[in-house]
Amino acid sequence: MKSIKMKSCKDIPYWHSNVEKIKIQCNILPKSVDIIIIGAGFTGLATALHLLRGGKTVALFDAMKLGDGASGQNGGMVGPSLHKLGLDGLSKKYGKNKALEILQEGMNAITYFKKFIANENLDCDFKMTGRFRGITNLKALDGVISDCEKLMALKGFNFEVVSKENIHTEIGSELYRGGVIYPQDGGLHPFKLQIGLVDKVVRLGGRIFEETAVGDIEKTPNGFQVTTIKGSLNAGKVVVASNAYTKKFSNNKLAYFYKRLLPITSAMIATEELSKETIDRMFPKKRMHGGNHRLVQYYRASPDGKRVLFGARGSDPFDRSLQNGKELKTHLCKIFPEISDVRLDYSWSGKVAYTFDHTPHLGVENGLYYAIGYCGSGVTRSIYLARQLSRRILGEDDHRTAFDDLNFESKPFYNGTPWFMPFVLKWHNFLDRMDGN
Template identity: 55%
Template sequence: MTYNTAQNGFALPYWHDHVSMPQLSQEALPESVDCAIVGAGFTGLCVALHLLQAERSVVLLDAMPLGQGASGKNGGMVGPSLHKLGLDGLKNIYGEDQAYAILQEGMHAINYFQQFISAQGLDCDLHMTGRFTGVHNQQQLDELALKCEQFERLDGFKYKLIEPHQVHQEIGSEHYYGGMVYHQDGGLHPYKLVTQLAQKVMQLGGQIFDQTEVLALSKSADKHRLHSSKGQITAKQLVIATNGYSKRFELANQPHFKRRVIPLTSAMIATEELPPATINELFPKARMHGGNHRLVQYYRPSPDGKRVLFGARGIDFWDRPSHNSANLKKLMTNIFPQLGDTKIDYSWCGKVAYTFDHGPHIGQLTSNQENIYYAMGYCGSGVARSTYLASRLAKQILGETDFHTAFHDLPFNSRPFYNGKPWFMPLVLKWHGVLDRLGR
């Protein structure tokens, strides 16, 4: 199979093939800034935007070409992304009140996200068409209904149970027995969002240096010194926004973050262009889709309504299109057998950051590492969460009082013998695969 391939060593994501990146900073690194940000995905770019609007000087440094991190390559699906542990899992650890406070953050995130996109005038094909989650039998449908009833206490949570006879109104597939529609979900074009954020940052005087890896950090007096592949820079404040790439481009003397996030490969394919009738048959309401699999699968029509975009855990550690594509096509045709002869035009992958407590983290390092701020660990659902947490992190950096989120209270823990390489994941993924098959 042949794919559209890029020339800079990365597989070409569908999103990158029709949107151009603005010209980034070409000059030398400045000597000193108020705030330096490592990582120029949604987290880094959004923190930068808020700080620039508060008239701080900001530099963003990214090891890869801008948009090659997860932010420029993801499924573009947004929603409340209520915590992976669900109410019962959270209640067992934190008690009922804190559990609901953590879940409510998901609603805050998606509400904030929509306001942010519209207030900043970001044209990224955002359409809140809702999301359908399919299940395979009555027991699973009852369990899902019970979960949703528990979430009714959340301010603004809206859902609709889809009975077996209604499934074809949601999806052109025999794969599901029933399901749930979540009304606060939608889709966007992630690379358009990255390019527009980058443009805004630069218009406000921020500098973005891509293909500039930060290799190590040091501290002199009250300033941070960043040692990068393009020279050194000092900053009063430092933001680490490296998410799933914290290990790949590890900071030589700052192991804190790579020991706390678990990088996982998420991979996607885009089909060739399909007739409008086929897309309408598969996605009659242009919703976002996913099943209740432990090994996540997600799919949607492209924003222009011409292709199917399908994603799942990548089985290949490296960004080799042919390795992931065959598996993704198999999963896709399992749901949509009508796509058996459809050609795959694009195949790509990126890194998401899982955490040991299944949720995101935000805050400031204490003691002698003070003024290092971070937000990361979105567990594969980071489009809305990262922009929301970036806004709160910026408030914290600016010394505003209303920055606090329920995630600030959660300890960001590692595990013994974990150094950023998820050696245990092949076993976990195998086990999840078995549970998925038993659940069918």
């Protein structure tokens, strides 16, 4: 195997290399606000935007710098993110009608998302490119096509099958035996979207406190008293938008949430700049891409069309970005052996929040509002569920979703640290190899 060129590889997200970070000047805490939001990723920011427009005063707290959570680091892929269990799995659990309602929420989410980006005029390289999912064996391809046929019951869902003979119209790879195009998917620059939201929230008077973790949350007669590392303040309501980072930064006041979330590492790499001919050959239609690997591979060209961005579950037990990057590069080269020699310029990772039922959840628990657990597909979902959650907080009727009445499952003895994940990932890696992937 060729050596992987990592010497000058930076362990920061590629997305941060070409967008200026906004400087936020909030240091002095207000005495009280209407609503406190914990977490300033897409969920927190989009919720804040709607609440500010609804006339509320809002303070957002993030334990990290803006962009260092999942929202500023992800693959930037958008779409309906239809449920992992599919129509059959969901029907078994909830009955067919509820299953269709849950799946339809995915279509509602992408429809809303497109309107939101356009109406807010958010400059984030958003394009409805479609997504090509390459499949490595014919049995799996039949299964994917049969699942898609069932999903035709959903409003707005569409797909196209690509045979092996035509595969080069979609991708410059010999790995796949065929595939499926999802035209309702697209891509964007996630950090530009986050910065665009920050800008709007700040202009509307929202106060964002970076590097300010929220600790204690006590009930008061009029709402809550919240303690941060910069002091305490009161709020009528509190929104939990801390997703996969809840356990890392919060105390047991948020235990209800972290006992229901599995934070899992998703890692990404960006290659050096490649020639236009190479990128055109690899990604003829500049779509988003994925496969059928259990380690969830996703990849694309960067929005400027110069680099390959590739992501998958991070399998390094110590979560080291550069170690994850090496592993990712070997997966990337299996798809595109022609770039085995290229240098990696960026390698990074963040946390996604899985739930035990593979479903995102939103609602109110013990007075705390929340939208959480997007299972690795949170760009579209977070923007959509933030809107629904804020409609609920504002007392508007149009807040309902198919997720509202679902039980938010935990497991006995699970305390928010998925210690078993390295073993699961190893097992999935083994199964992928057995499948010849």
